[in-house]
Amino acid sequence: MRVVEKSAKTVEEAIELALTELDLDENQVEIYVLEQPTKGFLGLIGSKNALVRVTEKYNVVDEAQKFLKKICSMMEIDPNINIVNNSEDNLEINLTGDNLGLLIGRRGDTLDALQFILNLVINKNCEKRIKIILDVENYRSKREETLFKLAKRLSEKAKKTGKKIVLEPMNPHERRIIHMSLQEDHRINTYSEGEEPYRKVVIVPKKI
Incomplete structure (x- = not known):
């Protein structure tokens, strides 16, 4: 997750600077106002800019897709990644394509191992645990x-x-x-x- 801190005369300006740098919309981030702006004496002496911290929200689907693409690339496989179900507590993914037997393994051993690792990787950064079910060509x-x-x-x-x-x-x-x-x-x-x-x-x- 990317995090930036920006300072500007107003909170709104600082947020806009951060969003521009991250190239994200406001609904894709979490915003923390670290310091409110102050005008100081006569608007000159002791004035302070606003300071905000903007954090990119953790997107479970995006991170799961990135992980799977990386693993499949290492195995020289290029499957289609299909999101079958995406709810608050569950994410179901089905990989489709040609020559995907390597992802399944003997009686699904490789598939189970990938699913286990995927759950560990994704839930490491989740506040609330999400159950991820990984399938290949509806093998399960x-x-x-x-x-x-x-x-x-x-x-x-x-x-x-x-x-x-x-x-x-x-x-x-x-x-x-x-x-x-x-x-x-x-x-x-x-x-x-x-x-x-x-x-x-x-x-x-x-x-x-």
């Missing part, structure tokens, strides 16, 4: 649908064979999807076992 919704179908298929297998089924290691978010997908099926139980990052979901058929 597609992955969620895949996990839902997997959960249903394996639950049927568990009920048919009467044996428990242990899934591959998943991150907490994906395990939660499996649990929620099967929570209405009263013929099975699900639980997680193991330590991160190798924690797995177990599907167990209930004995009738």
Whole structure:
């Protein structure tokens, strides 16, 4: 964030000088009047100019886009950065373009890491925490649908064979999807076992 201090005969003039230097509008900055102007004795002796400090407001969307452009440039990738949702507490970003598999990684590992770092970088300068969800070519919704179908298929297998089924290691978010997908099926139980990052979901058929 850029900060400038300007002095002039009036507060308004000092603010205008600062805005001109920053090339910003008044609604894009925060203004602090450090000193009010004084006329002094007979308007001559001891007079003081106004002094203001003008600070550029922290723009979450702009900063997130700058960060992503920098990272993608280092990876020699040039995606489109689409703002899906921008509310007071949440920011959803979806990257689209060609050859973006590198940003997703194996089962979304790279995407999750980028999202984690992006949240750290942006929230470092935010007064109020904002949750940022980063996606690439709607990978997360597609992955969620895949996990839902997997959960249903394996639950049927568990009920048919009467044996428990242990899934591959998943991150907490994906395990939660499996649990929620099967929570209405009263013929099975699900639980997680193991330590991160190798924690797995177990599907167990209930004995009738």
